[in-house]
Every structure is written in structure tokens, then in C-alpha cells.
Amino acid sequence: MTANAKLLACLLALLAVTALAAAERPNVVMIVSDDQGWRDFGFMGHGVVRTPHLDRLAQTSAVFPNGYVPTALCRPSLATLLTGLYGHQHKITGNDPPDGVDRDAMLGFLRQSPAVPRLLAQAGYLSLQTGKFWEGHYSNAGFTHGMTTE
Structure with missing residues (x-):
């Protein structure tokens, strides 16, 4: 192993x-998505894209913004x-x-x-x-x- x-x-x-x-x-x-920019969520600070359900989930979750x-x-x-x-x-x-x-x-x-x-x-x-x-x-x-x- x-x-x-x-x-x-x-x-x-x-x-x-x-x-x-x-x-x-x-x-x-x-949640894994293909070809999506890391900032393309409301909780990541996007100024136009609205993701209210994911935003609420992110507030009480571990978010990994530096994944590669x-x-x-x-x-x-x-x-x-x-x-x-x-x-x-x-x-x-x-x-x-x-x-x-x-x-x-x-x-x-x-x-x-x-x-x-x-x-x-x-x-x-x-x-x-x-x-x-x-x-x-x-x-x-x-x-x-x-x-x-x-």
C-alpha cells in the first residue's frame, strides 16, 4: 500500500x-465538477453566479479552495x-x-x-x-x- x-x-x-x-x-x-473554475460559486466570491444552496452548505462545511x-x-x-x-x-x-x-x-x-x-x-x-x-x-x-x- x-x-x-x-x-x-x-x-x-x-x-x-x-x-x-x-x-x-x-x-x-x-462535489466534483469538470471544467469549472474554482471561483464559479457565490461562496467563493463570484460577482454574478448565484449558488444559494451551495453557499449555505459551504457555511457549515469544510471547503478546500486550494485543491489541485x-x-x-x-x-x-x-x-x-x-x-x-x-x-x-x-x-x-x-x-x-x-x-x-x-x-x-x-x-x-x-x-x-x-x-x-x-x-x-x-x-x-x-x-x-x-x-x-x-x-x-x-x-x-x-x-x-x-x-x-x-
């Missing part, structure tokens, strides 16, 4: 222990976010599989990885995948619900 995966596992374990100690389990809402991705491509960045591994570790370095590489074989890695949705499911949480998802069926990353079925 890599250092990033260990850190992710420790953070999720801390979350699980904290949740057990609390009277109520905390809600975990992680390790690659400029969608699919490898999402794989890193889900697994805590860099592209050279999870082997997803482009949006499309290289010529001659079996897509199903590439998905096998994700099906067996300790991805965040899978770890949350093991802790009793439900997760939902919506929008673009390069990895086939939502369950490949451990999501309990989703819209991508192929």
Missing part, C-alpha cells in the same frame, strides 16, 4: 471512528481522487486506453482498489455517481448508486 493510500485509509478510519463516537454520523458530500490535480486530463485526475494514487501507480494516464490495451483489464484495477466510495460503503455510507464517468459501471469504483451503467 502506498503512502497516499495509507493516508487515505487513515483519514477514512478517523472519519469512521469520529462518526461512531458522535451521536449522529456526519454527512459526507463531495496531478494531471491536466479528466480520467487520470478522477482516478487519483478516487484511489489516492498517482497516474504512474494506477496506470491511467490518458482519457482513452492506449491502442492494444484491453479496457476491461484496466477496469480490473479500479474494481479491486480501496477507492473512496468503496471505503465509504464499507463504513455504511451510500454514494452516488452522476455525470461523466470514464470507468464503466458506477460500481467499478465502489459507488452504491449511479447513473453510468456501461
Whole structure:
């Protein structure tokens, strides 16, 4: 297990222990959007865009304004976010599989990885995948619900 995966596992374990100690389990809402500027929300100071529901959510939430991705491509960045591994570790370095590489074989890695949705499911949480998802069926990353079925 890599250092990033260990850190992710420790953070999720801390979350699980904290949740057990609390009277109520905390809600975990992680919103990931593609091609959206960091300032394109009301709570981030945009002068025109109005996001009242997200603004209210942000007032009582942890907001990470300095998050960066390790690659400029969608699919490898999402794989890193889900697994805590860099592209050279999870082997997803482009949006499309290289010529001659079996897509199903590439998905096998994700099906067996300790991805965040899978770890949350093991802790009793439900997760939902919506929008673009390069990895086939939502369950490949451990999501309990989703819209991508192929």
C-alpha cells in the first residue's frame, strides 16, 4: 500500500471512528465538477453566479479552495481522487486506453482498489455517481448508486 493510500485509509478510519463516537454520523458530500473554475460559486466570491444552496452548505462545511490535480486530463485526475494514487501507480494516464490495451483489464484495477466510495460503503455510507464517468459501471469504483451503467 502506498503512502497516499495509507493516508487515505487513515483519514477514512478517523472519519469512521469520529462518526461512531458522535451521536449522529456526519454527512459526507463531495462535489466534483469538470471544467469549472474554482471561483464559479457565490461562496467563493463570484460577482454574478448565484449558488444559494451551495453557499449555505459551504457555511457549515469544510471547503478546500486550494485543491489541485496531478494531471491536466479528466480520467487520470478522477482516478487519483478516487484511489489516492498517482497516474504512474494506477496506470491511467490518458482519457482513452492506449491502442492494444484491453479496457476491461484496466477496469480490473479500479474494481479491486480501496477507492473512496468503496471505503465509504464499507463504513455504511451510500454514494452516488452522476455525470461523466470514464470507468464503466458506477460500481467499478465502489459507488452504491449511479447513473453510468456501461
